[in-house]
Amino acid sequence: MTQTSAVRLRGITKSFGSNLVVEPLDLEIGRNEFFSILGPSGCGKTTLMRMITGFETPTAGSVELDGKTVDRVPTRQRDLNMLFQSYALFPHLSVYENVAFELRVRKTAKAELDRRVREALALVRLEDFPQRKPSELSGGQRQRVALARAVVGRPAVVLLDEPLGALDQKLRKEMQFELKRMQREVGITFIYVTHDQEEALTMSDRIAVMSKGRVLQVAGPTEIYDAPNSRFVASFIGSCNLIDAVMSSADTVEVAGLGPVPATVTGGFATGTQVVVAVRPERMTLTDRPTEGSFAGVISERVFLGDEWTYHVKTGGTELTVRVPSGETSAALATLPEGGQVWVSWPTAAGRVLPADDTTSPSLIGSPA
Amino acid sequence: MDRVVAWFCRLVFVFLYVPIVAVVVYSFNASEVSYRFTGLTTHWYSDLFHDDRLLATLRTSIVVGVLAALVATAIGFLTAFSLARFQVKGRAFFLGAILIPLIVPEIVIGVSLLEVFSSIGMQTGILTLVLGHIVITLPLATLVQMGAMAALDPSLSEAATDLGATGWITFRRVLFPLLRPSVLAAFLLSFTTSFSNIVISTFTSGVGSTTLPLRIYSSLRTGLTPELNALGTLLVLFTLVVIFLVGVRQMRRILA
Ligand SMILES: Nc1ncnc2c1ncn2[C@@H]1O[C@H](COP(=O)(O)OP(=O)(O)O)[C@@H](O)[C@H]1O
Numbered sequence: 001m002t003q004t005s006a007v008r009l010r011g012i013t014k015s016f017g018s019n020l021v022v023e024p025l026d027l028e029i030g031r032n033e034f035f036s037i038l039g040p041s042g043c044g045k046t047t048l049m050r051m052i053t054g055f056e057t058p059t060a061g062s063v064e065l066d067g068k069t070v071d072r073v074p075t076r077q078r079d080l081n082m083l084f085q086s087y088a089l090f091p092h093l094s095v096y097e098n099v100a101f102e103l104r105v106r107k108t109a110k111a112e113l114d115r116r117v118r119e120a121l122a123l124v125r126l127e128d129f130p131q132r133k134p135s136e137l138s139g140g141q142r143q144r145v146a147l148a149r150a151v152v153g154r155p156a157v158v159l160l161d162e163p164l165g166a167l168d169q170k171l172r173k174e175m176q177f178e179l180k181r182m183q184r185e186v187g188i189t190f191i192y193v194t195h196d197q198e199e200a201l202t203m204s205d206r207i208a209v210m211s212k213g214r215v216l217q218v219a220g221p222t223e224i225y226d227a228p229n230s231r232f233v234a235s236f237i238g239s240c241n242l243i244d245a246v247m248s249s250a251d252t253v254e255v256a257g258l259g260p261v262p263a264t265v266t267g268g269f270a271t272g273t274q275v276v277v278a279v280r281p282e283r284m285t286l287t288d289r290p291t292e293g294s295f296a297g298v299i300s301e302r303v304f305l306g307d308e309w310t311y312h313v314k315t316g317g318t319e320l321t322v323r324v325p326s327g328e329t330s331a332a333l334a335t336l337p338e339g340g341q342v343w344v345s346w347p348t349a350a351g352r353v354l355p356a357d358d359t360t361s362p363s364l365i366g367s368p369a
Numbered sequence: 370m371d372r373v374v375a376w377f378c379r380l381v382f383v384f385l386y387v388p389i390v391a392v393v394v395y396s397f398n399a400s401e402v403s404y405r406f407t408g409l410t411t412h413w414y415s416d417l418f419h420d421d422r423l424l425a426t427l428r429t430s431i432v433v434g435v436l437a438a439l440v441a442t443a444i445g446f447l448t449a450f451s452l453a454r455f456q457v458k459g460r461a462f463f464l465g466a467i468l469i470p471l472i473v474p475e476i477v478i479g480v481s482l483l484e485v486f487s488s489i490g491m492q493t494g495i496l497t498l499v500l501g502h503i504v505i506t507l508p509l510a511t512l513v514q515m516g517a518m519a520a521l522d523p524s525l526s527e528a529a530t531d532l533g534a535t536g537w538i539t540f541r542r543v544l545f546p547l548l549r550p551s552v553l554a555a556f557l558l559s560f561t562t563s564f565s566n567i568v569i570s571t572f573t574s575g576v577g578s579t580t581l582p583l584r585i586y587s588s589l590r591t592g593l594t595p596e597l598n599a600l601g602t603l604l605v606l607f608t609l610v611v612i613f614l615v616g617v618r619q620m621r622r623i624l625a
């Protein structure tokens with residue numbers, strides 16, 4: 001380990017009064033990484049980010065930037081910038097002066113300042129109206145100014161707090177690509193806070209999933225999606241069937257009304273432990289006749305979504321959701337009415353056995369990929 | 370219905386502006402008495418500029434108004450700033466306490482000011498006038514500026530800090546420029562409140578520090594002279610110029 005990580009949090013925690021908002025956590029974020037913090041509103045994402053910037057003092061634990069502890073370093077001397085949810089552009093300054101703010105504060109020479117401001121504006125493709133005021137810009141343009149202002153001083157880390165939240169759907173998609181492109185171009189570590197799982201999956205190198213002040217899992221997008229480590233992660237990212245089950249032996253799980261179901265058991269669960277089996281709806285197969293290892297059920301509802309059908313199937317005492325791409329629906333299946341008999345199956349690798357209760361999942365230490 | 374409302378609006382304007390127009394018209398009236406119009410003259414203006422005693426009271430009023438407004442605006446700024454930005458203990462109490470001088474009848478404040486000044490042996494004069502006027506203008510100045518500060522996005526100063534600015538630079542480059550219009554408004558409001566005040570001035574002025582309103586009020590007994598109409602007209606003109614200048618600046622700001 002010769003290379004230090006860009007950000008390292010050790011046992012960092014925050015309470016407001018008696019309200020524990022961020023539970024003690026360790027986290028390492030690598031250089032030039034696009035790292036997302038994903039979780040529902042109110043789970044402590046902003047608070048975690050504000051501790052990294054220094055706006056909030058952690059109740060305990062410490063923050064390291066580039067291998068050096070910065071607990072006693074004030075925000076303005078930390079080598080990072082934040083992109084605020086509200087953009088926080090200075091309304092009385094022009095686009096140019098907003099972007100130039102940091103360089104002026106740091107007393108950069110005039111020619112150098114001008115060159116870097118223009119470079120930053122070019123990076124966000126906003127060279128055309130440097131003299132406009134923020135009030136004369138659209139939401140997307142303000143966003144770009146804020147981004148240019150955050151990167152113009154070439155900080156080691158840029159923190160973005162739900163930066164696309166205020167934009168409409170189409171613009172969000174565009175900006176997702178733009179952000180990713182810029183991050184690669186400038187080679188800055190991005191810490192990206194979002195409650196939008198799709199955003200996190202498309203943009204990130206790694207994702208930390210948070211719930212109620214706890215980081216539940218830190219992993220790359222595919223691993224988060226394919227191998228969630230907890231009930232919350234499985235259900236928050238994409239949709240997922242969570243089937244209540246019991247360990248009937250060290251490596252078999254049994255579901256009431258279905259018997260043993262295919263699943264990969266990782267983590268040592270004692271026999272008799274309550275668990276859940278997580279299976280993605282698109283990993284399940286639906287047929288109109290029994291196949292090897294399939295479970296009989298009845299269609300309780302089906303919904304056409306254009307590119308796919310979503311079936312709700314009642315098997316034993318469990319309601320399962322199955323997604324079938326439109327093109328793959330067999331003619332026999334397509335003609336089945338609601339209430340028709342079907343069979344559901346899934347490969348062993350698609351079923352993941354998870355603790356029934358998230359509070360028992362292990363504490364996590366993320367390290368750079 | 371619409372026409373009725375429109376006419377009503379016009380009447381309101383007539384009602385509001387008749388006194389002002391009357392002052393201007395009579396200031397050029399050659400006759401001494403206002404109900405007879407005998408021709409145009411600028412006689413009253415030259416009278417006005419030769420009336421040293423009246424001009425002295427005008428000077429007193431301006432000096433007192435400027436001093437009181439400056440102090441009230443400055444203290445009001447600091448009070449509003451700390452109340453809006455820091456978790457001051459007893460914040461609600463402060464907010465209520467600031468309003469009280471606005472509610473207490475001026476005559477009560479005037480009497481108690483006089484009692485305080487005489488009990489500490491302070492001679493009434495310019496200084497007591499200024500102090501008295503600060504008491505009534507400070508709440509206004511504080512309230513006006515507090516509104517503007519509460520409307521400031523707190524993440525602006527965080528953003529400045531994040532970009533490397535110290536507290537002072539943040540204040541000078543970000544917060545103050547954004548608060549400047551409200552500072553100006555607080556100053557103008559304090560000045561006009563002081564300039565037109567009679568009640569507090571009655572109790573706090575001394576020999577040689579008569580303010581303009583006091584002088585006009587006392588000349589009621591000897592009869593109002595058209596000279597006062599000329600003075601009134603000049604004040605209206607001055608106010609218009611100020612409003613115009615401020616307005617033009619605001620327009621520039623908006624258009625810039
Ligand atoms: N300054 C504060 N004082 C008290 N409680 C706070 C403060 N900031 C945040 N909180 C609380 O912390 C919790 C997490 O907030 P936040 O970090 O903003 O969540 P997120 O960004 O994930 O939506 C919320 O319940 C919020 O009420």
Ligand SMILES: [Mg+2]
Pocket residue numbers: 045046161
């Ligand atoms: Mg937040």
